[in-house]
Amino acid sequence: MAEQQQEFVLACIDQSTIAEAVVDYASWISQRTGAPLRLQHNVEHPITPDSANFSGALGLGEQTQLLQDLADVEAKRNKLQVEQGKTLLAAAKERAENAGANAVISKQRHGDLTEAVIALEDRIRVMVMGIRGEQHEANGKLGAHLEAVGRALHKPILVVNQPFTQPKKFLLYVDDSDACQRALEFVTKSPLYTGLQCVLAYEEDCKCHEDARIAIDRAGIDVQEHKVSSDDTVASITSLMASEQLDIMVMGAFRHTKIHDIFFGSFTAKVLKATNKPVLLLR
Secondary structure, eight states: OOTTTSOEEEEEOOSSTTHHHHHHHHHHHHHHHOOEEEEEEEEOOOOOOOGGGGBTTBOHHHHHHHHHHHHHHHHHHHHHHHHHHHHHHHHHHHHHHHTTOEEEEEEEEESOHHHHHHHTGGGEEEEEEESSOGGGTTTOOOOTTHHHHHHHOOSOEEEEOSOOOOOOEEEEEEOSSHHHHHHHHHHHHOGGGTTOEEEEEEETTOSSHHHHHHHHHHTTOEEEEEEEOSSSHHHHHHHHHHHTTOOEEEEEOOOSOHHHHHHHOOHHHHHHHHOSSOEEEEO
16 A cells, blocks of 8 residues: 555654653554554644734834734744754654654644644544643643544544553443444454453443453453443543553543533543543544
8 A cells, every 4th residue: 555545643742741652652553553653743823913902002103013023023933833843753753763663754734733633534543642732731631632633533542641651451441332332343453452451341231341342352352341330430440440550541532412511521531631541532
């Protein structure tokens, strides 16, 4: 298959402290699947203040000079961001190649990250991104792009929230939703999980867990089942991750409706905030 048609692992990086871990997990996926690795850094340009913001406060000549000064500062800032991004990508490419990633390329793009990712959707095999970017590291919130990308992209997304550790055991959470069925299909068909151990987690009223266990077993993956509490599923899952020393969680993403999310917050978002292990999301 020609390189321009081949699906790749996409790792989106910025200046955040989690960027190295994003590269490491993406390299692991690339190595395990044989897919090329594309490292991408987006330079997102802020909106320049409009001249109307200064009307009435400054004279026409003063407005013109101030706007020119702002434009000059913004141009220098953009140039610095571009150079920083190139340095970041060069270091990431070297790190990925040393980790054994396959056919590594690096790209810098301008504009909104979500739009850039959607444009690449047909070529993405798995996307890897940090749980939050550099702008949100201090407040501990989920990254501004994470939910937008998660809802827009119909490809697996690995959300990274810790330094890389070689995965040996993973948790697959299933319910009777279509998204969880796709997560099961991904696990049973991907070479990513060959040789790993699976803990299959499900709630008491889940009807598909037995079929899921059989499918995983047939895929040659060692599997054990754990029933989790429906009273507080998030707490039960995160506790299971810790007690069984699991390395990655796999689950269907954003299973509630938008209206439900406004009042309660999505199940996926709650899991991402509660766990300190990478989560692979599938829609």
